[in-house]
Amino acid sequence: MEKDKVKEKSWYPYTVAICSGVVLFVVLTHLPQIFGILHTFADYFGTVIMGCVIAYIMNPLAKFFERTLFKGIKNERMRRPASAMFTLALLLILTVLLFVMLIPQLFNSIRTLAANLDTYIASLEALLKSWNLDQIEYIQNAMNSSNELLEMTGKMLTDNLDKIINTSANIGMGMANLGLSFTLSIYLLLEKDNLKAQVLRLMRALMSEQAMEGALTFFRKCDDILVRYISCSLLDSVIIGVANAVLMRIFGMEYIGLISVTVAVTNLIPTFGPIIGAVVGALILFLVRPSHALIFLVITMVLQTLDGNVIKPKLFGNSLGVSGLMILVSIIVFGNIFGLTGIILAMPAAAILDYSYKEILLPALERKRKEIDSLKEGGQEQ
Numbered sequence: 001m002e003k004d005k006v007k008e009k010s011w012y013p014y015t016v017a018i019c020s021g022v023v024l025f026v027v028l029t030h031l032p033q034i035f036g037i038l039h040t041f042a043d044y045f046g047t048v049i050m051g052c053v054i055a056y057i058m059n060p061l062a063k064f065f066e067r068t069l070f071k072g073i074k075n076e077r078m079r080r081p082a083s084a085m086f087t088l089a090l091l092l093i094l095t096v097l098l099f100v101m102l103i104p105q106l107f108n109s110i111r112t113l114a115a116n117l118d119t120y121i122a123s124l125e126a127l128l129k130s131w132n133l134d135q136i137e138y139i140q141n142a143m144n145s146s147n148e149l150l151e152m153t154g155k156m157l158t159d160n161l162d163k164i165i166n167t168s169a170n171i172g173m174g175m176a177n178l179g180l181s182f183t184l185s186i187y188l189l190l191e192k193d194n195l196k197a198q199v200l201r202l203m204r205a206l207m208s209e210q211a212m213e214g215a216l217t218f219f220r221k222c223d224d225i226l227v228r229y230i231s232c233s234l235l236d237s238v239i240i241g242v243a244n245a246v247l248m249r250i251f252g253m254e255y256i257g258l259i260s261v262t263v264a265v266t267n268l269i270p271t272f273g274p275i276i277g278a279v280v281g282a283l284i285l286f287l288v289r290p291s292h293a294l295i296f297l298v299i300t301m302v303l304q305t306l307d308g309n310v311i312k313p314k315l316f317g318n319s320l321g322v323s324g325l326m327i328l329v330s331i332i333v334f335g336n337i338f339g340l341t342g343i344i345l346a347m348p349a350a351a352i353l354d355y356s357y358k359e360i361l362l363p364a365l366e367r368k369r370k371e372i373d374s375l376k377e378g379g380q381e382q
Contacts, residue, residue: 046177
């Protein structure tokens, strides 16, 4: 009752607004320190966070296998571990197959580039001469220094050998942490019901029933948005990668696996990802056969047009319902704050913000406005 009386005071909204403004100002003026704290937190708990992310991504697939493949197992204590282990095994097999396909092609690409570097340079010089571009000064300088490229590369590798060793050690440590994250994700999947019960118990202790119901509704909506986005994005990338591989095979291009996987992975990045995939694939093909690079760019344009107008609308439908302008703004803002991770998560973040604004903030403001108007009308009548 005392709380309600305080909220009815005329100075209460202004006090809340001023305090909110002060908090926002402090946060904005101390962003580097806040990000430093978050970075330190991520360094200590990065493996745990990655395990949670992997478990979250694996959970819909594990539940699908639990409902279908393992539905014959009556004992739930056996059915859930079986579905979780099968999901992990499936992901590991797919990952190993992916690396088995990519690594030989990657080494083959590097070996081919090193063996035919002189030929590529000669072809480039001939192309520039045919277009009368070899007279431009900075192009002449680049052509004259091209013969020293291999020597400079060898010297650079020798001078930075310790950095290369440290980087290799960090990669090894990262792979070990990734293995720990996968292991942790299995435990999280097995204990998710207990964890959920503990979280609900804590929420009941901290919140009223009405506030708890609102929070649970919000979290369910966020979960729905994220699951739909992740599953649809992965399926869309697989479709684009397979279609790219088929078309490259039809035109007899080289490095089909390497380029198609690159296209599929970069397709996960909204807006700018397909451009990155197209540039990387075209550069690889240009070193082998320039005509194939041009055909690849045409293939990419066709696939992205088909993806934007047919595939994505069919997969996503109205599940996100966010305008293109808001998505672009989110990509820029979240990309500047969180880098590549922010760009990838910009679309679901925009959907969550849009939902929060339309379904939570606006109705609350409208209810508040009605209460104020009704109080004013009551005061005038008196």
